[in-house]
Each structure stands twice: as C-alpha cells, then as structure tokens.
Amino acid sequence: MHTPASMVTGIVFAPLGLVLVFTAAITPQWREGRARLGAAASGSLLRSGGKGQGAGVRPGPAEALVLLRSDGLWESCLQVENSELKQCWPVAGLYRSDPRVRLAQGLILASLFLCGAGIVLACIRVRCWTDIPLRGVAAAGGLLVVTAGLLSLTALGVYSHNLARLGMPDPSAPLSNPRVHHLRLHAAGSLYFGWLGSCLQMLGGGALLFSFKRPRCPAGPSCPELPVGPACRSCPEISGQPDTGVYEVSC
Known part of the structure; x- marks a missing residue:
C-alpha cells in the first residue's frame, strides 16, 4: 500500500514552510524605507561613511542621495x-530594545525549533522509513508543525501591525534627527516570505493531523469468517475489493 496522501502532503509542505520562514528570519528586508538627502548631507555622508566602501560613488556637487533603509x-x-x-x-538602539521586535524574535525562533522537531518526528514514522506507519506519532509531528505555524503567524502579525512604529522615538519627545521622522517604511520581501512559509506550515501540519484518523477494515466478503489482521486496519483498499482474500500485508 502506498503512503497515505495526508502524510505525503504534510512531509512536502512542512519543510517548504520551514525553509521560507528561516529565509525570512535571516534576511534584513522585513521593512524598507527611502530618504532623500540634500547636497550638504550627501557630502558629509561620503566623507564619514564606509571604511573604503564609497570609492565607487562620485556624485556631483549639487546631487542629492537617496538612501534605502x-x-x-537581527540585521539592518x-x-x-x-x-x-x-x-x-x-x-541596535531603540529598534533592538523594542519589546515587539524582541517578541517577534522569540516567536520565530520557537517556530523554527518546533517545525524542525515536528518534521523529524513525522518523517521517521511514515511508510518511507518503516513498514507500517505509526499514525499517532506522525500526527503528533503534525501538531508541532501547526503550532510552529501559529507562532510564526503571530510574530508576523505583531511586526506588521506595528511596522512603522518599531524603534521610533516617542513622538512627544524632542527628535534629535528630524529626517528619521519623515522616513516612510513599508513591508518588504522577507515579510512576504514569512507569510507564505507560515501558511505552508499550517497546511502541512494540518495534513499530518489527519493521520490521527485510523481507517477500519471489515472482513472481506469472500471469507467473512476470517479475522482481519492488525496490519490490514491501515489498508481499506484490500477489504473493500470483491472476491479478494485477506492477507497480512505491510501498509
């Protein structure tokens, strides 16, 4: 008997979700913004920036610079x-100490750990690695994957809801740099990777949860007096066919 479709769906989509969430976690494009600097600010930036990285930038005397933040x-x-x-x-600074950023960091790390543990637990108990799949163990792995998806969705929701306010100074306090206040921030590519990965985690974990449902096999019509072997309880196709004997098989 082939591996159940729910298990196949789970062990395919759950790792994809893990890879996407991990990619989102390590890349610095959760939010982006642009700021245009005048000629005077551009010259000071080039004189003070970069440890030799600005050798290829030669703006004209009155040319403004557009900075992409x-x-x-974990990185800016x-x-x-x-x-x-x-x-x-x-x-660093206010952004690093923002409790909402720290909450998102903790939730993403917990999500990655739980998703990885759930995938390992599910994969070693499906038919790819054992003669008879242990449905309860595979479903428990799916429960971990679903929990991981919920944690990553929570982290993404908190970050997205407060995206423009994360790390910003208190509006009632005097601003040391007024240009920061005019920096318009918006969601970037890593955030979308995280949303997609979290949805795949939920889909894969939900598919693995169907492994909790164990099908029952009545005795075959050709020999109703024979008891059904324990291995056949996972193989409804065998007892459902007419004029077919019941044999001990691996599912």
Whole structure:
C-alpha cells in the first residue's frame, strides 16, 4: 500500500514552510524605507561613511542621495540607491530594545525549533522509513508543525501591525534627527516570505493531523469468517475489493 496522501502532503509542505520562514528570519528586508538627502548631507555622508566602501560613488556637487533603509529581526542595512555603497550591522538602539521586535524574535525562533522537531518526528514514522506507519506519532509531528505555524503567524502579525512604529522615538519627545521622522517604511520581501512559509506550515501540519484518523477494515466478503489482521486496519483498499482474500500485508 502506498503512503497515505495526508502524510505525503504534510512531509512536502512542512519543510517548504520551514525553509521560507528561516529565509525570512535571516534576511534584513522585513521593512524598507527611502530618504532623500540634500547636497550638504550627501557630502558629509561620503566623507564619514564606509571604511573604503564609497570609492565607487562620485556624485556631483549639487546631487542629492537617496538612501534605502531596511530592517530585519537581527540585521539592518543602509544602501545608496544606484550604487554599490551598502553597509549592514546588527540591530541596535531603540529598534533592538523594542519589546515587539524582541517578541517577534522569540516567536520565530520557537517556530523554527518546533517545525524542525515536528518534521523529524513525522518523517521517521511514515511508510518511507518503516513498514507500517505509526499514525499517532506522525500526527503528533503534525501538531508541532501547526503550532510552529501559529507562532510564526503571530510574530508576523505583531511586526506588521506595528511596522512603522518599531524603534521610533516617542513622538512627544524632542527628535534629535528630524529626517528619521519623515522616513516612510513599508513591508518588504522577507515579510512576504514569512507569510507564505507560515501558511505552508499550517497546511502541512494540518495534513499530518489527519493521520490521527485510523481507517477500519471489515472482513472481506469472500471469507467473512476470517479475522482481519492488525496490519490490514491501515489498508481499506484490500477489504473493500470483491472476491479478494485477506492477507497480512505491510501498509
């Protein structure tokens, strides 16, 4: 008997979701924003920036620079548009200490751990690795994957809902740099990867949960007096066919 379709769906979609959520976690494009600097600010940026990274940028005396700012859970980047000048650094300051960012970090790490554990638990108990699949163990792995999907969805929802306010100073306090207040931030590619991966985790885990349902096999019509073997209880196709004997098989 072939592996049940629910198990196949689960062990395919759950790893895909894990890879996408992991990709979103390590990339710094959860949110992005642009800021245009005048000529004076551009010159000071080039004089102070970069440890030799700005050698290829030669703006004219009155040319303005457009800065692209991106933030992730563990890394932030700043890049000059249409140039190779780019610098990344670990998150710091108000953004790092923001409780909503720290909450998202913890939920994503817990999601990755639970999803990986659920995939390992499910994969070693499906028919690919054993003669008779242990449906209860595979379904327990699916429960872990579903929990992981819920955690990552919660982290993404918290981050998306507060995206423009994360790490920003209190509006009632005086701003040391007014330009930061005018930086318009929006969702970026890593956030969408996370949403897609979380949905795949939910789909794969939900499919594995169907393994809890164990089909029952009545005795075959050709020999109703024979008891049904324990291995046949997972193989409804055998007892459902007319004029077919019942044999001990591996499912």
